[in-house]
Amino acid sequence: MDAAHCTSAKGDIPVTDSIHLVLIDPQNDFCDLPAGWCGSDPLSESAGGLTAGLTTGPQTAAFIGSLVDPLADPAGPTAAKLHAPALPVPGAHQDMLRIARLIDEASERISAITVTLDSHHRLDIAHPGFWTTRDDLPVAAFTQITAAQLRAGDYRPRDATALARAQRYLDELEQRGRYTLMVWPVHCEIGSWGHNVHPAVKAAYNRWEDQHLRVVGKLSKGSNPWTEHYSAVRAEVPDANDPATQLNAAWLAELDRADQIVIAGEAGSHCVRATVEDIADHLPSQRLDKLVLLTDCMSPVGGFDAQQQTFLDNMRKRGLRLCSSADFLSAVAARRA
Numbered sequence: 001m002d003a004a005h006c007t008s009a010k011g012d013i014p015v016t017d018s019i020h021l022v023l024i025d026p027q028n029d030f031c032d033l034p035a036g037w038c039g040s041d042p043l044s045e046s047a048g049g050l051t052a053g054l055t056t057g058p059q060t061a062a063f064i065g066s067l068v069d070p071l072a073d074p075a076g077p078t079a080a081k082l083h084a085p086a087l088p089v090p091g092a093h094q095d096m097l098r099i100a101r102l103i104d105e106a107s108e109r110i111s112a113i114t115v116t117l118d119s120h121h122r123l124d125i126a127h128p129g130f131w132t133t134r135d136d137l138p139v140a141a142f143t144q145i146t147a148a149q150l151r152a153g154d155y156r157p158r159d160a161t162a163l164a165r166a167q168r169y170l171d172e173l174e175q176r177g178r179y180t181l182m183v184w185p186v187h188c189e190i191g192s193w194g195h196n197v198h199p200a201v202k203a204a205y206n207r208w209e210d211q212h213l214r215v216v217g218k219l220s221k222g223s224n225p226w227t228e229h230y231s232a233v234r235a236e237v238p239d240a241n242d243p244a245t246q247l248n249a250a251w252l253a254e255l256d257r258a259d260q261i262v263i264a265g266e267a268g269s270h271c272v273r274a275t276v277e278d279i280a281d282h283l284p285s286q287r288l289d290k291l292v293l294l295t296d297c298m299s300p301v302g303g304f305d306a307q308q309q310t311f312l313d314n315m316r317k318r319g320l321r322l323c324s325s326a327d328f329l330s331a332v333a334a335r336r337a
């Protein structure tokens with residue numbers, strides 16, 4: 001993010017006694033990690049980790065392609081033995097390094113940290129394995145499916161018994177007017193490497209925990225396979241029978257106890273956006289000036305830059321503060337002085 005996105009001049013961000021830091025989905029699968037951060041995957045060749053990755057979409061293919069150096073290992077591409085982030089957001093790795101630095105440098109001012117964790121099953125209405133085309137062909141990642149297309153039979157669930165429920169979901173999703181169903185690559189599968197927190201962020205918040213004897217809150221979302229769940233506050237279409245999809249009033253009340261709620265993470269076009277919009281709509285005090293968005297600690301999914309920019313513009317109009325991590329740290333240092 002460039003300086004034009006910062007609406008508050010240096011020193012204009014009041015640093016308060018009680019800061020709740022919210023990190024949205026700072027997970028390996030969303031980060032454009034350099035090869036040295038990817039770790040080895042002993043099954044990657046037999047499981048087709050790399051080969052499967054190449055079929056998941058243009059950005060993923062380009063990213064993995066950049067890792068492959070067939071000359072580096074005579075036995076095969078080195079990258080085939082590495083984990084590959086499933087849905088790398090361009091710029092996310094650097095965002096995570098800035099978040100880690102912010103935790104370390106503002107440590108004594110931070111009173112609480114919540115990390116949200118995108119947590120999916122492999123079979124999910126927003127993953128390719130759920131769907132097939134009219135001609136029984138696989139549905140590629142990054143396909144959008146509208147309610148009308150489902151009704152017309154262009155796409156259908158592979159499990160025929162899921163059709164009525166999927167149709168109800170798409171109808172209600174579109175009625176809410178925020179998103180069209182997107183089929184993403186399988187990502188943040190519970191128990192996988194990609195579900196783990198970025199190592200630098202985890203190391204930084206572990207230092208904060210050790211120093212302050214407080215536990216970082218972990219907020220899991222996305223485990224109901226019948227609804228997308230971008231927002232950490234509630235699912236895109238809450239399920240009356242699943243409290244985990246409904247408005248998380250307890251977390252909103254906890255956030256509201258802080259003087260300042262500082263938010264960063266991935267992706268700015270989707271999960272950060274949806275979470276912040278829901279916090280702004282439902283924060284009990286409606287003190288939206290307590291919310292600070294760290295504009296250089298979030299990035300949009302590739303191709304969704306405009307959505308992130310519109311989101312930031314709208315939030316600024318609603319009274320939220322936008323600033324860079326450097327400006328925020330300057331304000332922390334100024335208060336310390």
Ligand SMILES: [Zn+2]
Pocket residue numbers: 118119120187188222
């Ligand atoms: Zn997800």
